[in-house]
Amino acid sequence: MSTPPEPGPSLIDGERRHLTNLAYRLLGSLTEAEDAVQEAYARWYAITERRRAAVESPAAWLTTVVGRICLDVLGSARVRRERYVGEWIPEPLPDRTQWPAAPPGAADPADRVTVDDSVDMAFLVVLESMTPAERVAFVLHDVFRYSFPEIAGIVGRTPAACRQLASSGRRRVGAHRRPAPPxxxxxxxxxxxxxxxxxxxxxxxxxxxxxxxxxxxxxxxxxxxxxxxxxxxxxxxxxxxxxxxxxxxxxxxxxxxxxxxxxxxxxxxxxxxxxxxxxxxxxxxxxxxxxxxxxxxxxxxxxxxx
CATH class of the missing domain: 3.10.450.50 (Nuclear Transport Factor 2; Chain: A,)
Incomplete structure (x- = not known):
């Protein structure tokens, strides 16, 4: 039986926006999000063509890798932020529609982040209070609608444990949510x-x-x-x-x-x-x-x- 053709670069690169959106919400940092996405792509192109061609869903593969990278980054970030001078606030996200066009050829992860309630600063600050596993499970399920079996493959826990993690994160968000004026x-x-x-x-x-x-x-x-x-x-x-x-x-x-x-x-x-x-x-x-x-x-x- 012949090996299916490897997905083209345009298909793979087309996932970058989704991955950047995911990584920013998981990490609260555009810089770290871009690094995580770049690392995922580096790992994709580091495996052999035969292995890439055998991957049933490159998008799911990349998402899994980004999720695991972010989980590791969140674990180390807790130590780094204990040494951080002063208070740590998530990296603020601009609205490009209010700006003049960026220089030709300029690439910025901010251009790829979709703005919605899940990037609200108050929401991101609550995410900072979660454990790394809670944050990953909650964001993947409640924001991006991944199933618990899919999340389990990323977090390395059972679907039932991931359900509990997401539920715990949801309670944290609910405890801090306040109605805002229009x-x-x-x-x-x-x-x-x-x-x-x-x-x-x-x-x-x-x-x-x-x-x-x-x-x-x-x-x-x-x-x-x-x-x-x-x-x-x-x-x-x-x-x-x-x-x-x-x-x-x-x-x-x-x-x-x-x-x-x-x-x-x-x-x-x-x-x-x-x-x-x-x-x-x-x-x-x-x-x-x-x-x-x-x-x-x-x-x-x-x-x-x-």
Whole structure:
């Protein structure tokens, strides 16, 4: 019996978008997601042509490999993040429709990530609280709709154990999920917040912030930023007005961050901070400010106009 022909490169490369979407949600990092996908492709082309031709579903093979790579990365990431300077926040995802076209030939994993509720910063932060196996099982099942037998082959556990892992992850998400106002209302609140911040209007800032609001900043030890979580609307407002006074040359832009209204701070056209927000009703409850320049590389080509 003849060996079936090997899938063509276009078919294999066509899986890259799906794999990048999966890896970003599993890892919370565009850089690590791209590395995981690249490693999976390297392994695919490292096996013999005969073995590749014998693979019944190259897409399933690549997904399994990416899933296992991500599982390993998540295990080591826990150790790395214990040594991380300050707080660790998932890498913010830009909305390319708000930007000018990237330079010809430029390749960026951000271009391949589909924006939906599963990349919302609040959702990604909850995923960070899960064990590696919980996260992989939950994301594969609840976000990408893989069956538990398929997940079992990736995680290396029984389908019943994977079902329990996904259920545990679902409970974590449910415990932290809060109803959010519609996107236009969120954008309106953040516009008022931006204007109050630029004006140093602490009274308005306090009114827009929930009394129990929490702000977390991520500089990775590479740039200056507050290393502790700031709790309470009044303390956050005081800190923000203090920062505004120190940096009068900052330009604040209203941009979509991980599919939600957010703010981007630029200095001389270079992005220095990307802020994602959590809102309940008409008040801001969470601020995640990413300043680590290594996490802001996908924001390089942002426009400079407000």
């Amino acid at each position: 996107a236009p209302r969120q954008a309106s609140v953040l516009r008022d917040f931006k204007e109050a911040w630029q004006a140093g209007d602490i009274k308005t800032l306090v009114a827009l912030l929930d009394p129990d609001a929490v702000m977390t900043a991520d500089g990775g030890g590479l740039v200056s930023t507050v290393r502790r979580t700031i709790e309470g609307g009044q303390d956050i407002a005081r800190y923000l007005t203090y920062i505004a006074g120190l940096s009068p040359d900052l330009t604040l832009l209203e941009r979509t961050v991980n599919g939600r209204p957010g703010l981007v701070a630029q200095r001389a056209g270079a992005t220095v901070t990307v802020a994602a927000f959590g809102l309940t009703e008409d008040r801001i409850t969470r601020i995640w400010a990413v300043r680590n320049p290594e996490k802001l590389r996908p924001w390089t080509h942002t426009p400079t106009h407000p």
